[in-house]
Amino acid sequence: MNTSQTSTLSEPAGDGRVSQGTLAYFQTRNRTRLHDIVLSEFEKSGISQATLARRLGKRPEVVSRFLSAPGNWEVDSVSDYLFAISGAELSYGTSHPLSEAVRNNTQPDWVVGLSISSADPTSYTLDASGLSPGANIFPSTSAKFVVVSTASDTDATKRIVAAA
């Protein structure tokens, strides 16, 4: 049973225009990651919002609004907040999340069922002791399954057939 519809975004290639949806997703992703970093640094510092407001020379409600949600923050604002919180600054680097290895442990161990990544091969055999990349199977399950894909199947409708 396919318990999670998996879908992927594509890395840029050639002259093809990156879709607006992909760009919007990554914008939101980066906003939430940055918010996580600033908020975590603030909580770790142990200072109050009032103290932070005084350090920054801003009104408390401005600081409260900034910390309350991800946003399209200016680099200068992030710099100001991180330094005022704890003398911190961002660490810089890049990663390529769409080309990194797929994680296998992406669902709670109590979830029964097979999750199929669109990166999976179209046909393979799984058992509890040998998992194909990108696929998960409940550890107590001993039955073997074969995922069968036909020309009319999409990734979301690959059929799983109990083989043994």
Added chain:
Amino acid sequence: MTYMSMRAEINVLLGKELFHLKPLMPSQRVGRTMFISKEINAVVHPEWAPTSKGIRFARMRGTLDAFTEGRRITVADDPYNKHPKATMARTDPVRDQVFDLRCLDPAPGIRVFGRFAEMDTFVAVTWEYRENINGRDFDAAVVRCINGWHKLFPTTPLFSGRNLNEYVSNFYPV
């Protein structure tokens, strides 16, 4: 009356009425669990249409992934005394145990309604454009979520925590 456990109920529904939403980035660690209804499953996967609606759904997925990736999020416990920018908030009445994930950008955003099945496990049942649920329509949206929940879990007792710490980890109260 004998109840199936919530976990057993979810496993029965998986692949049919509920889907496990994993972070879109395949390499991303999973910090929390989210199950989504067919209604939500229909809009959160790429490719999104190159329209304003498509962009809103892409950003909505970004917010849902912040939850499943275990990012630090802001959560409001009091429906009538919450920060307007909270990422997650309880809805009124509190006894109904409905929370909404608040996808705030682009304004006015999208609200995703659901309940916790257990700590750090959210079942997202319905979604609404925020501009469509002003005033009493917001209450109706909460009721629609509750009705959707009852169709999924007609007899399973509601999960109820004593405070936010029993619903969600790594949060900042606002």
